[in-house]
Amino acid sequence: MNLTTTYLGLELANPIVCGSSPLGTSIDTLRQLADAGAAAVVLPSLFEEEIVGAAQAQMAMEAQGAGFAEASSYLPDPAGYHVGPDHYLDHIRAAKEAVSIPVIASLNGTSPGGWTRYAEKMQAAGADAIELNAYFLATDPGETGEAVEERTLAIVRAVKAAVSVPIAVKLSPFYSSLSHFARRLEEAGADGLVLFNRFYQPDIDIENLDVVPNLRLSTADELRLRLRWVSILSSQLGISIAASGGAHSAVDVIKAVMTGAHAVQMVSALLIHGPEHIGRTLEAITFWLTEHDYESLAQMQGSMNMAKVPNAAKLTRANYMKMLDSWQQ
């Protein structure tokens, strides 16, 4: 069965991509993922804070060397200062040497600035593409949605200007007009979107009056939000789309591809079941496609996007009341 797909202009053997996570930290695990059939891997994110922090540390050292004892208290904006956590670049090089599948670097930040030029170093180290994670919680009542979006667009433009490899933007679902913002991202040069980021919601410790961060892995229930938006956006945009969040099984991958995903990222399922889960999932996809007389994965890609579903209203508001009525105990 031909499971090939094109994501961000990269020819992938199948749609399953290992998403950004600690799974990409060890070279051994990367090899296991590739052996199990992962079509590509996204490395864990390098954060704006890490890049800026390393630049500041370097400047402080240089300033001290030059005799400025309290240099760190009046450091200039590190934008433009070309240093950074080199171990990330070493890891890209090691990953590229270890596996032959595309290696996607992940850059995670929210404010436009010199740190975005780090993308250039990632490309030089061998990254086949760059995933930009625009994780941001807008809490300032004085800032408009437009201003929040404009900042992400500026980052996309800056990274696009710095590299020639494709870039994907990993978004949260929380925009008041996602279709409009997605179109602006496409115009700004994004080669693809990753739908969606998972917001890690901290819990409240009622005994100690504390906020406790506890990371929970996803369940397949989270896929539905992705299916709806992949279906809508894949019918509106000409760029690649990856589903991320809640894809655990072959059926989940099939649904995401039917809605129009060019790739499906998996993390939680691989953390739970191990890299071999990819091989089993690919076998099950192949079996299902064969049973249903498909000749290739491409044949079903986008067959359930918003332009093609028999009743598109079912994806939007019109079905809302009907769905509430359908509840039975």
Ligand SMILES: Cc1cc2nc3c(=O)[nH]c(=O)nc-3n(C[C@H](O)[C@H](O)[C@H](O)COP(=O)(O)O)c2cc1C
């Ligand atoms: C332990 C862990 C670490 C993660 N680290 C990153 C990261 O560094 N950058 C990023 O963009 N996403 C990160 N993610 C989010 C995943 O890439 C993915 O979007 C999310 O887990 C939803 O997919 P899933 O349902 O397949 O787990 C992380 C997820 C987990 C569980």
